[in-house]
Amino acid sequence: xxKGYVFPGQGAQFEGMGKALYESSAVAKDLFEQANxxxxxxxxxxxxxxxxxxxxxxxxxxxxxxxxxxxxxxxxAADFRPDAVAGHSLGEFTALAxxxxxxxxxxxxxxxxxxxxxxxxxxLVDSTMAAVLGMEDAVVEEICAGITDEVVVPANYNxxxxxxxxGSRKGIELAVEKLQQAGAKRVVVxxxxxxxxxxxxxxxxxxxxxxxxxxxxxxxxxxxxxxxxARPVTDPEEIRRNMVAQLTSPVRWTQTIENMxxxxxxxxxxxxxxxxxxxxxxxxxxxxxxxxxx
Numbered sequence: 001x002x003k004g005y006v007f008p009g010q011g012a013q014f015e016g017m018g019k020a021l022y023e024s025s026a027v028a029k030d031l032f033e034q035a036n037x038x039x040x041x042x043x044x045x046x047x048x049x050x051x052x053x054x055x056x057x058x059x060x061x062x063x064x065x066x067x068x069x070x071x072x073x074x075x076x077a078a079d080f081r082p083d084a085v086a087g088h089s090l091g092e093f094t095a096l097a098x099x100x101x102x103x104x105x106x107x108x109x110x111x112x113x114x115x116x117x118x119x120x121x122x123x124l125v126d127s128t129m130a131a132v133l134g135m136e137d138a139v140v141e142e143i144c145a146g147i148t149d150e151v152v153v154p155a156n157y158n159x160x161x162x163x164x165x166x167g168s169r170k171g172i173e174l175a176v177e178k179l180q181q182a183g184a185k186r187v188v189v190x191x192x193x194x195x196x197x198x199x200x201x202x203x204x205x206x207x208x209x210x211x212x213x214x215x216x217x218x219x220x221x222x223x224x225x226x227x228x229x230a231r232p233v234t235d236p237e238e239i240r241r242n243m244v245a246q247l248t249s250p251v252r253w254t255q256t257i258e259n260m261x262x263x264x265x266x267x268x269x270x271x272x273x274x275x276x277x278x279x280x281x282x283x284x285x286x287x288x289x290x291x292x293x294x
Contacts, residue, residue, distance in 0.1 A: 001290065002083040004225075004265040005098065006282070007069050007091035010062060010196075012274030013055045018068045019048040021075065021273075028071040031104070035067050038108050043067065058122075058193055062115035063108060066094050069272040070107075073098040076271075076294050084232060084265055086225040088278060089156070089197070089251050090114070092243070098271070099220035101239055106215050113211045117204035118247070122194025124203060126169045127151075129192050130176055134161050134185025137254075143178050147171055155197035157254040159284035164190070166198035197250055205247040212244050230255035232263065257285045269294050 021028035022044065036042045046054050047064050055061060069091070073080055080098070087095035090111065097107035132140050137154070140163050144152045150171030156164035165175055176187045195201065217240050223232030226242045230252040233239050257268075267290040270278045279291045 001266040002264045003081070003267045003269060004084040004086065004260050005073070005080070005082040005095070005269045005271055005294070006278045007085070007087035007094040007098065008065065008270065008272045008274060008277045009087065009089035009091040010058070010065060012065050012069075012272050012277050013061050014274050015050070015052055015055065017047050017055070017064060017273060018044065018071065021068070021071050022048070025071075025075050027075050027077075031071050031074060032067065034104070035063070035108055038105050039063065039112055058119045059112070059115045062090050063112050065090060065272070065274070066097075066108065066111045068274075069094045070097055070104065072271050072273065072294050080294075082222045084223045084225060084260055084263070085220070086256050086260065087227075088253055089227065089246075092224075092227055092246065094271070095224055096217075096220065096239065096243075099222055099224055101218055101220040101224065101236065102215070110208070110211055110215060114204070114208050114247070117207040118196065118201065119193065120207075121201050121204040125195070125200050127167060127195035127198070127200050128169050128172050129155060129164055129166045129190045129195060130172050131186075131188045131190060132163050132165060132179055132184050133187070135163070135179065135183065137163055139182060140165065140179065140184075143182060144175060147174050147178070150174060151195065151199055153198050154250050155195075156251045158251075159254055159281045161185075162281070162284070166195040166200075168195065168200065197246075197248065199248055201247045205244065208247060209244045212240055225256045225260055227251045227253075227256070230259050232259070253281060254285055257282055261286050261289070266290055267292060
């Protein structure tokens with residue numbers, strides 16, 4: 001059975017994350033100390049002892065989730081033989097590093113730059129996101145497209161009946177009202193810093209694009225299913241282009257898992273200690289999928 005490894009994104013953080021790995025594994029400890037040096041501040045202090053609020057700061061969350069997941073992949077090196085990898089949003093950087101398309105140091109720098117760029121973009125416009133539950137994707141897409149005076153777009157296709165939208169705060173408020181009127185089971189405005197994976201992230205994309213263009217990408221050891229189109233990629237230049245596009249494009253997770261299954265992936269291993277974040281989504285997409293954790 002072909003095995004796919006999947007890597008979570010922002011939202012997989014938890015108090016004390018990485019501490020047990022640091023204390024039990026020389027591989028993880030070395031990686032974490034490298035990260036402290038690369039970033040120029042001790043992210044491990046926040047990961048191991050920070051509060052929930054500390055960990056939800058974008059500048060902390062993104063490198064912390066990346067670091068915790070990549071450490072787990074490195075610790076499992078002897079058994080890490082993926083037939084394919086994929087990552088949800090931020091997790092795509094982890095997937096690329098785990099598959100050898102990016103050096104650890106380069107990936108961590110890009111993740112940190114991404115976090116700061118996104119935070120700056122969030123401060124430019126009052127914006128947010130909302131999870132839409134119990135409604136067909138096509139209906140959500142149509143309602144978003146019908147709001148023309150504000151930015152509102154589908155952002156995360158997480159699983160059937162769960163689509164996250166992103167946009168200006170006024171646009172999201174309008175969309176919530178229209179979605180509830182149209183029969184959505186539930187619409188929940190999320191406690192996030194801004195409109196991720198929407199056109200409002202264009203300033204962050206422009207900034208990150210320069211860093212991505214200056215970074216070396218290599219052919220990965222296996223196909224990487226990328227968020228922007230949910231298809232497998234091995235060409236370094238195509239990977240680079242898709243990573244630039246990712247910040248303003250939706251995360252097509254439902255389509256990614258469907259395509260991986262169609263290509264023969266029968267077992268999915270989630271790499272991260274924050275609970276079954278992705279496994280829960282995958283179970284809703286493929287009910288008979290074999291699921292594991294690392």
